[in-house]
Amino acid sequence: MPSTTPDFATRLKQAREHRKLTQAELAARARLTPIQISHFETGVKPSASAATLVKLANALSVSVDYLLGRTAEVDAVGGPAALVLRNLGTASAETIETVAEIAKALATKDAARRQATAGPPRPPTIKPGKDSPDTR
Structure with a gap:
């Protein structure tokens, strides 16, 4: 019975496309060459060394287990x-x-930026009802 788990080539391409990267961009992030990425994705080179797997996983923010088909989670743990x-x-x-x-x-710095873009606090909204001041 054939395996239904995507292979390394498929997983690598899926992760790259999920991150919206070109082969050249992934290569630069992983400190590999674009031709290496192409060879992995097309199956010309069906596997990678442990060191290369780690580079690819880090560049794509996925786990090595994802690239090897051991988990379906595309995002790194x-x-x-x-x-x-x-x-x-x-x-x-x-x-x-x-x-x-x-x-x-x-x-x-991020917290200060979020606070600055949130603007000044808004005054509470008074809804008509039994607790609102009498305006008659």
Whole structure:
């Protein structure tokens, strides 16, 4: 009985298209060549090394398990924040501390931007009813 699980070539192309990337854009993100991406997607090269799978998964923000057909979830487990943490797995303590400081500064800036675009608070709306002031 043939397998109904999409193969690596299909999964790679689906993930790339889901992220709205061209082969050249994916290649640049993964630090590969566009021809390598083409060969993977067309099945000319039916598999990739572990290191290349990790590069592709990181560039596409998907899990290696997704690319290998082990899960149907296109989004990486834990989302983008987990992806950042996985990439820091072998980083020095100094690098991790620097990234944490940058993340805190960006989060603060983002919160300020959201607050600024929200505008001033609106006054409460008074609806006619038994609790509204008598206007007779």
